[in-house]
Amino acid sequence: MKTLIIDDEPQSHVVLKQHLAIHYPDVQVIGTAFSKEQGVRLVNQYHPDLLFLDIEMPDGTGFDLLREVDHLRFQVIFVTAHNQYAQTAIRFGALDYLLKPISASELSATILKAQVRRLEHIQLAQMDIMRDVLQKLQQKKLPPLMGISTAKGVLYFPTKSIIRLEAMQNFTEFMVDAEDRRLIASFNLK
Numbered sequence: 001m002k003t004l005i006i007d008d009e010p011q012s013h014v015v016l017k018q019h020l021a022i023h024y025p026d027v028q029v030i031g032t033a034f035s036k037e038q039g040v041r042l043v044n045q046y047h048p049d050l051l052f053l054d055i056e057m058p059d060g061t062g063f064d065l066l067r068e069v070d071h072l073r074f075q076v077i078f079v080t081a082h083n084q085y086a087q088t089a090i091r092f093g094a095l096d097y098l099l100k101p102i103s104a105s106e107l108s109a110t111i112l113k114a115q116v117r118r119l120e121h122i123q124l125a126q127m128d129i130m131r132d133v134l135q136k137l138q139q140k141k142l143p144p145l146m147g148i149s150t151a152k153g154v155l156y157f158p159t160k161s162i163i164r165l166e167a168m169q170n171f172t173e174f175m176v177d178a179e180d181r182r183l184i185a186s187f188n189l190k
Contacts, residue, residue: 001118002046005032006039006065007054007079012100016052016079019104024111036060036068043069050114055080055089066092075114148174148185155183 003020005013013032020027030046033039036059043051043065051074053062062078063085075095078085079102089097095117096110146162147154157176164175174183 001027001049001114002030003027003050003052004039004042004046004048005029005052006034006036006042006057006062007032007052008034008057009054010034012054012079016102019102019107023104023108026115027111036062036065039065040068043074047071048074049118050074051076052079053077055082055085063088063092075117077110077114148183149187150183150185 005016007013017029020029031042033042036057053076055062055078078089078094078097079100081100083099086097095114098106144159145156146159147156161177162174163177166173172185172187174185176183
């Protein structure tokens with residue numbers, strides 16, 4: 001997950017970055033900021049998946065930052081020394097609200113929540129793509145034949161005969177009603 005840390009305390013950056021690098025290699029810190037303004041620029045530039053965000057900073061609050069960014073397609077984990085902002089954080093849709101100093105167990109639970117939520121978003125996006133493909137299929141906007149690139153070359157099948165596609169890492173398995181064997185295509189569903 002592409003991650004930004006926005007906090008005015010340099011030590012918070014160091015501790016959090018080290019912990020994430022050691023324990024969560026899939027959480028990649030792609031940038032850090034020490035103020036609201038720097039944070040707004042980074043969020044708009046990098047479009048992160050995850051944002052560790054302090055609340056009180058010299059030039060504004062984390063809530064001000066969320067009001068000013070171009071989009072809110074990321075998950076927010078507030079990391080703060082102040083416990084009085086929890087309700088406001090919930091209204092902003094925060095994934096979690098961690099008090100400094102962060103305990104390893106709380107961070108672990110929060111990262112797990114972020115990973116699960118991200119997977120859910122990916123699955124929903126895949127479902128939207130499938131719905132779109134099915135609508136086009138029903139409207140007969142797809143070509144009558146589909147070429148499937150396999151190890152034996154490109155095989156052509158009527159689009160109507162394709163029953164199911166199943167993702168398999170970097171490949172796609174096609175189930176075709178005329179075939180009693182699996183067809184493995186050398187591309188993924190995307």
